[in-house]
Amino acid sequence: MKLYIAPYAPNPRRVIMFIAEKSISSIETVSINLQEGQHRTDAFKAKSPLSQIPVLELDDGRCLTESRAICTYIEALIPDPNLMGVDxxxxxxxxxxxxxxxxxxxxxxxxxxxxxxxxxxxxxxxxxxxxxxxxxxxxxxxxxxxxxxxxxxxxxxxxxxxxxxxxxxxxxxxxxxxxxxxxxxxxxxxxxxxxxxxxxxxxxxx
Missing domain, CATH: 1.20.1050.10 (Glutathione S-transferase Yfyf (Class Pi); Chain A, domain 2)
Structure with missing residues (x-):
């Protein structure tokens, strides 16, 4: 999987912190330069139609945007340590x-x-x-x-x-x-x- 981020931006950092707390090392991070408008290119819009970051690209090419949705997906895959509730x-x-x-x-x-x-x-x-x-x-x-x-x-x-x-x-x-x-x-x-x-x-x- 690949996680598209912008360094220091708060919404991608939310996912990066979530991943760090779970000690996950298997997700590759790809930096997007917002100042240069890389998030507005056609290639990136194919992954994120609203030009938003972060984006989690799965191994089969499907993509998830919205930091909370990405964290929910990761929690389902790797439930421990639990960060979103056990019941x-x-x-x-x-x-x-x-x-x-x-x-x-x-x-x-x-x-x-x-x-x-x-x-x-x-x-x-x-x-x-x-x-x-x-x-x-x-x-x-x-x-x-x-x-x-x-x-x-x-x-x-x-x-x-x-x-x-x-x-x-x-x-x-x-x-x-x-x-x-x-x-x-x-x-x-x-x-x-x-x-x-x-x-x-x-x-x-x-």
Whole structure:
């Protein structure tokens, strides 16, 4: 299998971290240069019609896009260590938290960076200051709420590391481009981020 990625982009990193936590070494990675528009070529659109990354290309040529879908496929192939739940309730509970982290935390952080950082102007062609400001506010409110949630447990979805932690940290680390990281004003969120750095998934470059 081949995984098409863009170095340091948060959505591909979500899959790379998922793979790292499972100690999978059999998936080849292929880098796509977004600044040069390689994701918009006809050859790449044959794999990803919406020019999105990541893309997982199976050995038979079939392709999957969307990072969550790719992780679901990998989890089914290699269920241990489990990152998405072992029974019906836990799977739903982890997905609930994963969706919260994606839609309410990581996406606002990413949109803040994409619309507020001049370095990404070639990727985000219509950068808008108002979009950056709105999403920054949403992300900071969510960071405070998540900090309070993490006061009573080690990981986002409970007492063990899951895909919800991966999804959240991809947004947090992407926001370093805008010089933001959880600090002493968010001690539980900072403790959580520091704990991820000690794991296999945390060794994936951001």
């Amino acid at each position: 019906a309730f836990e799977r739903a509970h982890i997905e609930m938290w994963d969706r919260r982290m994606e839609l309410l935390f990581s996406v606002p952080l990413m949109m803040w960076v994409r619309h507020g950082n001049p370095m990404l102007a070639a990727v985000e062609r219509n950068q808008t200051a108002e979009v950056a400001s709105f999403n920054q506010g949403q992300a900071m409110r969510m960071a405070k709420w998540l900090n309070s949630e993490l006061a009573s447990r080690e990981w986002i979805a409970g007492d063990r590391f899951t895909i919800a932690d991966i999804t959240a940290v991809c947004g947090v680390d992407f926001a370093k481009m805008n010089r933001w990281r959880p600090g002493d004003d968010l001690p539980h969120l900072k403790r959580w981020r520091d704990a991820i750095a000690t794991r296999a998934a945390g060794q994936v470059a951001a």
